[in-house]
Amino acid sequence: MIKKVAIIGAGLGGLAVAIALHRKGIDAQVYEKARFLRAVGAGLSIVPNGLNSLEAIAPGIVESLKQAGSQTRMLTLKKSTGEIIGQQAVNLMEKYGQPMLQIRWSCLQEILAAALPTENIHLNYRCIGFEQNDKGVEVYFDGSKKVEAELLIGADGLNSAVRQTMIGDGKPDYAGRISWRAVLQYSHEMLHPHEVMSMTAPDGKIFGFFDLGGGYIMWSAAALSPDKPMNQSADDVKSCVQEKFTDWAEPVQAIIEATNAEDIVERPICDRPPLSEWSRGRVTLLGDAAHPMVPLLGQGANTAFEDAWELSQCLCHTPSLTAALASYEQSRKPRTQIIQIRNAVQAKRAYKDDSEIYLRGMMEKALVGDREFEQWLYSYNPSLVA
Numbered sequence: 431m432i433k434k435v436a437i438i439g440a441g442l443g444g445l446a447v448a449i450a451l452h453r454k455g456i457d458a459q460v461y462e463k464a465r466f467l468r469a470v471g472a473g474l475s476i477v478p479n480g481l482n483s484l485e486a487i488a489p490g491i492v493e494s495l496k497q498a499g500s501q502t503r504m505l506t507l508k509k510s511t512g513e514i515i516g517q518q519a520v521n522l523m524e525k526y527g528q529p530m531l532q533i534r535w536s537c538l539q540e541i542l543a544a545a546l547p548t549e550n551i552h553l554n555y556r557c558i559g560f561e562q563n564d565k566g567v568e569v570y571f572d573g574s575k576k577v578e579a580e581l582l583i584g585a586d587g588l589n590s591a592v593r594q595t596m597i598g599d600g601k602p603d604y605a606g607r608i609s610w611r612a613v614l615q616y617s618h619e620m621l622h623p624h625e626v627m628s629m630t631a632p633d634g635k636i637f638g639f640f641d642l643g644g645g646y647i648m649w650s651a652a653a654l655s656p657d658k659p660m661n662q663s664a665d666d667v668k669s670c671v672q673e674k675f676t677d678w679a680e681p682v683q684a685i686i687e688a689t690n691a692e693d694i695v696e697r698p699i700c701d702r703p704p705l706s707e708w709s710r711g712r713v714t715l716l717g718d719a720a721h722p723m724v725p726l727l728g729q730g731a732n733t734a735f736e737d738a739w740e741l742s743q744c745l746c747h748t749p750s751l752t753a754a755l756a757s758y759e760q761s762r763k764p765r766t767q768i769i770q771i772r773n774a775v776q777a778k779r780a781y782k783d784d785s786e787i788y789l790r791g792m793m794e795k796a797l798v799g800d801r802e803f804e805q806w807l808y809s810y811n812p813s814l815v816a
């Protein structure tokens with residue numbers, strides 16, 4: 431079994447795989463370019479397949495996550511005018527034994543980081559490349575820093591430097607939409623505990639509200655845009671969102687107004703086509719570095735948790751590193767490819783002129799498109815496949 435692993439990126443996938451390996455007695459060191467651990471998104475949904483993976487990695491962790499977040503029990507879809515299009519009870523807990531959990535990114539990241547010794551997370555390490563031979567891999571960082579390991583895991587996200595050194599397939603594809611998200615402590619008579627409310631307009635704009643528990647709300651908005659956003663000041667970003675959603679029914683304007691401009695995260699939505707090869711020699715990829723997807727089905731982090739569990743299993747139960755990485759790819763590629771493609775296709779439909787009709791249809795057909803797909807997606811459970 432390998433003894434020393436370098437992981438690039440202390441995002442959700444990087445921390446999850448580090449915990450999994452650390453608990454199996456492997457020296458897993460995480461290298462993160464940021465100077466401090468920061469929430470790169472506002473909040474997110476973790477669903478049964480992701481929660482089952484985290485529970486397999488660190489038994490008991492899901493209970494901490496549940497206490498820090500909010501379990502969604504109701505989805506409401508409205509027109510931008512405020513008229514209700516449809517409502518659907520969420521009963522994932524009854525069907526799959528785990529809920530749909532909304533949680534602040536910072537809480538999730540803190541809970542994951544707390545499951546690792548602090549000395550295993552190295553901040554201010556921006557990876558710029560690596561070299562490998564049959565004995566090991568040497569990883570290079572800004573400032574002439576370097577480390578050696580037996581295995582390198584690129585968990586460095588959408589613009590992965592590890593992927594670029596390994597494959598060199600350039601920048602991700604812009605999907606023609608921009609998203610804005612923010613978390614704030616906020617209450618409004620139209621926003622209810624345990625509810626996710628989405629509003630949609632025929633021009634492809636969407637504005638969602640997510641109860642995150644503890645008095646926190648996340649809002650998440652998206653709009654079609656032929657161009658990626660240029661660097662703007664925080665105040666410009668806030669004005670831009672206010673202008674785009676100016677004639678929308680409450681509580682849209684009220685919540686934007688109540689949000690600190692600095693707390694709004696603006697992101698172009700990007701993905702890449704499925705990748706045929708995730709590993710070379712002693713280097714492999716995980717999470718967005720391997721299979722970035724547009725966020726329609728909220729599966730990016732959830733599938734990164736699945737990757738983390740399966741990679742740790744393969745490394746511990748397969749005799750050679752080559753065989754372990756081959757087995758990891760073999761088990762992960764087909765599943766993540768289906769989810770990547772399904773996300774891309776459904777997102778294109780959801781943002782078209784008839785989005786109100788399409789989204790209502792999707793909701794009626796049980797949240798993600800059709801029941802068979804939902805069951806396949808959410809019933810992933812490592813304790814059953816291990």
Ligand SMILES: Cc1cc2nc3c(=O)[nH]c(=O)nc-3n(C[C@H](O)[C@H](O)[C@H](O)COP(=O)(O)OP(=O)(O)OC[C@H]3O[C@@H](n4cnc5c(N)ncnc54)[C@H](O)[C@@H]3O)c2cc1C
Binds near residue numbers: 440699718732
């Ligand atoms: C609008 C939006 C909403 C989303 N909602 C959901 C949701 O509800 N549910 C869900 O499951 N997913 C969601 N996602 C997707 C999810 O955010 C990602 O799939 C997930 O964060 C991927 O985790 P990761 O660890 O692979 O990458 P990241 O979380 O991006 O982490 C990568 C880490 O690597 C670091 N890094 C990058 N380059 C380097 C380098 N050169 N050297 C060292 N460190 C580096 C970064 O600083 C970062 O900490 C959403 C995405 C968007 C854009």
